Amino acid sequence: MDYIEKALEQIQEWARKLIETLLGPEAEPESELIPVPVNEPQRRQRR
Secondary structure, three states: OOHHHHHHHHHHHHHHHHHHHOOOOOOOOOOOOOOOOOOOOOOOOOO
């Protein structure tokens, strides 16, 4: 049984490498955006 498990692991590794070669590396999740404070000009009120 140990031989079968090692063979399956090797097949999975080959399949992963083949997919990476064809489609590119696995997409990494986008990092969260950091909010940047912005000084907005104060609106003038007309009377």
